[in-house]
Amino acid sequence: xxxxxxxxxxxxxxxxxxxxxxxxxxxxxxxxxxxxxxxxxxxxxxxxxxxxxxxxxxxxxxxxxxxxxxxxxxxxxxxxxxxxxxxxxxxxxxxxxxxxxxxxxxxxxxxxxxxxxxxxxxxxxxxxxxxxxxxxxxxxxxxxxxxxxxxxxxxxxxxxxxxxxxxxxxxxxxxxxxxxxxxxxxxxxxxxxxxxxxxxxxxxxxxxxxxxxxxxxxxxxxxxxxxxxxxxxxxxxxxxxxxxxxxxxxxxxxxxxxxxxxxxxxxxxxxxxxxxxxxxxxxx
Amino acid sequence: xxxxxxxxxxxxxxxxxxxxxxxxxxxxxxxxxxxxxxxxxxxxxxxxxxxxxxxxxxxxxxxxxxxxxxxxxxxxxxxxxxxxxxxxxxxxxxxxxxxxxxxxxxxxx
Amino acid sequence: xxxxxxxxxxxxxxxxxxxxxxxxxxxxxxxxxxxxxxxxxxxxxxxxxxxxxxxxxxxxxxxxxxxxxxxxxxxxxxxxxxxxxxxxxxxxxxxxxxxxxxxxxxxxxxxxxxxxxxxxxxxxxxxxxxxxxxxxxxx
Numbered sequence: 020x021x022x023x024x025x026x027x028x029x030x031x032x033x034x035x036x037x038x039x040x041x042x043x044x045x046x047x048x049x050x051x052x053x054x055x056x057x058x059x060x061x062x063x064x065x066x067x068x069x070x071x072x073x074x075x076x077x078x079x080x081x082x083x084x085x086x087x088x089x090x091x092x093x094x095x096x097x098x099x100x101x102x103x104x105x106x107x108x109x110x111x112x113x114x115x116x117x118x119x120x121x122x123x124x125x126x127x128x129x130x131x132x133x134x135x136x137x138x139x140x141x142x143x144x145x146x147x148x149x150x151x152x153x154x155x156x157x158x159x160x161x162x163x164x165x166x167x168x169x170x171x172x173x174x175x176x177x178x179x180x181x182x183x184x185x186x187x188x189x190x191x192x193x194x195x196x197x198x199x200x201x202x203x204x205x206x207x208x209x210x211x212x213x214x215x216x217x218x219x220x221x222x223x224x225x226x227x228x229x230x231x232x233x234x235x236x237x238x239x240x241x242x243x244x245x246x247x248x249x250x251x252x253x254x255x256x257x258x259x260x261x262x263x264x265x266x267x268x269x270x271x272x273x274x275x276x277x278x279x280x281x282x283x284x285x286x287x288x289x290x291x292x293x294x295x296x297x298x299x300x301x302x303x
Numbered sequence: 304x305x306x307x308x309x310x311x312x313x314x315x316x317x318x319x320x321x322x323x324x325x326x327x328x329x330x331x332x333x334x335x336x337x338x339x340x341x342x343x344x345x346x347x348x349x350x351x352x353x354x355x356x357x358x359x360x361x362x363x364x365x366x367x368x369x370x371x372x373x374x375x376x377x378x379x380x381x382x383x384x385x386x387x388x389x390x391x392x393x394x395x396x397x398x399x400x401x402x403x404x405x406x407x408x409x410x411x412x
Numbered sequence: 413x414x415x416x417x418x419x420x421x422x423x424x425x426x427x428x429x430x431x432x433x434x435x436x437x438x439x440x441x442x443x444x445x446x447x448x449x450x451x452x453x454x455x456x457x458x459x460x461x462x463x464x465x466x467x468x469x470x471x472x473x474x475x476x477x478x479x480x481x482x483x484x485x486x487x488x489x490x491x492x493x494x495x496x497x498x499x500x501x502x503x504x505x506x507x508x509x510x511x512x513x514x515x516x517x518x519x520x521x522x523x524x525x526x527x528x529x530x531x532x533x534x535x536x537x538x539x540x541x542x543x544x545x546x547x548x549x550x551x
Contacts, residue, residue: 081469092313092327095376102309102331171307233545249473252375303469323508336517338494363504365512372490372498374473374515381501382508 041228042078042237047297050091053186055295062292064193068224075294076237076246076302079228084249088301096178096247096299099171099254103179106172112163121160125183133177133184134296137285139197146200148281149177150256168276169262174245174254181245181298189242189296191288204286207279213270219287234303240291241284243300254299257284308332310405312393317410318385326357326364327380330395330403336371352377352403354396360389387411442491446527449487449500450535455527459536460486461511462526471518471544479511482531486512492522518544 047055057075061068077085091097107118107125122128136149147155153176154165166173193201211218222231223239230236244257258275261283265272273279313327330352337349351371357364364383383391388411395403440448446455463477478486478501488498501512518524521544527537 081465081467083465083475084469087475092311092329093378095329095331095378098309098311098329098331098376101311102307249470252473325508338519358504359506362506363502364506364508365504366502367512368500368502370497370499371495372493372517374517378513378515380477380513382511384506384508386506 042074047077059293074238076240079235079237094301099175100178100182103175112161114162116161129180129183133181134187134190146197148284169256169259174256177245178299184296186295188293189291193289200282201285204282207283208286213268215268217268241287242291242294243297246300246302249303310403312405312407314407320411322385323382325382329378331376334375350398352395352397356394358392442489442496455535455537460526460528460538462538462540464524464540464542467543473515474518475515477513478526480528483510483528485529487527489525493519520544
């Protein structure tokens with residue numbers, strides 16, 4: 020189904036004044052304490068996109084789903100951050116260390132980390148995602164087996180680390196040594212793929228706020244990843260979602276952890292620069 | 304014992320005698336309903352938590368018979384009277400015979 | 413699992429084999445389940461609060477809340493699920509407000525039914541239709 024047909028179908032579904040159309044105006048405060056920035060001015064690099072305001076995926080969900088994220092207990096994703104904490108303290112690998120051995124308590128050492136990933140790693144000479152860095156630490160410092168890139172264990176650890184940046188603005192660097200990776204990611208974002216010939220932009224830039232069948236399209240922000248999805252009742256990582264989205268266009272998907280998805284993650288993260296880290300968030 | 308099963312409970316740390324408090328409980332459990340099929344088309348057998356109880360100093364607050372239609376990572380919110388200081392005990396029973404427990408003390412004053 | 417006398421007579425010698433199965437040979441209908449819960453007594457309409465979304469964001473995890481003043485038990489059924497029983501909340505002597513919140517799975521658009529046993533021994537029920545959609549690409 021080409022874009023025109025898609026938009027026409029979407030237009031049919033979106034009646035004027037329909038409450039479901041477009042994001043809502045609620046505010047997100049977690050635990051009555053953490054005020055989240057869920058709407059803000061689009062970063063400068065998005066000038067040509069026509070998007071002046073970036074909006075968190077939270078706004079595109081039903082009231083009941085939104086409510087689940089407002090309390091750390093109602094948010095089922097948080098139990099997985101707890102399990103991540105157990106993993107953090109577990110001694111593993113030939114070096115007989117745990118994450119805690121070097122990094123002490125995550126609330127001390129990991130504050131602000133999630134907010135700036137993916138980022139350039141000078142020693143490695145590449146842009147690294149949080150997942151890649153977690154596995155690099157495991158292999159190089161702990162002598163332990165890496166987590167599966169989109170495994171439950173990885174998601175738990177990402178959730179634990181993300182919690183330490185909650186409420187802080189996403190702020191990934193797109194210039195300097197990271198620039199060429201960022202440009203690659205940007206190109207991928209706008210490339211149509213698959214039998215359906217859809218690019219990320221077709222839905223998330225040109226049609227956010229519209230309905231695609233019964234789904235309320237968001238801007239495709241990843242400030243809330245890893246995300247607890249009601250659909251599979253577990254934490255989902257960004258690359259797992261990219262893979263799902265590419266599959267939905269009926270294309271051969273890149274592998275999680277691949278250079279293409281790393282570049283894409285950097286670019287997509289940068290489209291959210293300014294939004295608060297919400298992870299682990301709750302979505303449909 | 305099923306893997307990765309973790310209970311989590313939210314109980315206020317103190318209350319006044321006779322007060323009604325709200326308790327929230329969650330347990331990470333797949334709740335395999337018995338309706339899903341594997342890649343060969345065979346039904347994956349049911350394996351759920353089938354029972355949950357909350358007692359306070361031995362007296363029942365709530366007793367829930369759970370069926371496969373309860374979502375993965377079962378969540379309950381309910382209210383309890385707190386007549387005196389004591390301990391809440393939460394018990395989840397798994398189809399496979401495992402029993403998961405959590406306790407939380409509460410002060411009165 | 414309890415068998416009515418009628419079922420036992422009909423099934424006869426096979427009753428033991430059926431009892432060994434993890435699932436019943438025939439799923440009970442919602443009427444049968446309600447009758448079992450009430451012992452056949454009349455059920456009044458209303459008097460039970462049943463809170464559920466009009467449209468479930470995702471049928472796999474639908475938040476609901478049930479409450480009935482002074483109830484000793486509330487049974488929840490999902491009329492359109494392959495197996496209608498969802499949960500039965502039994503309130504003990506230390507229950508505060510007789511209410512409970514949970515999250516349930518709904519296979520399709522259907523009626524969710526809450527039946528309460530009230531303090532005076534009578535029964536009441538409420539029904540709510542919840543729409544369950546198939547998502548778009550992400551859903």
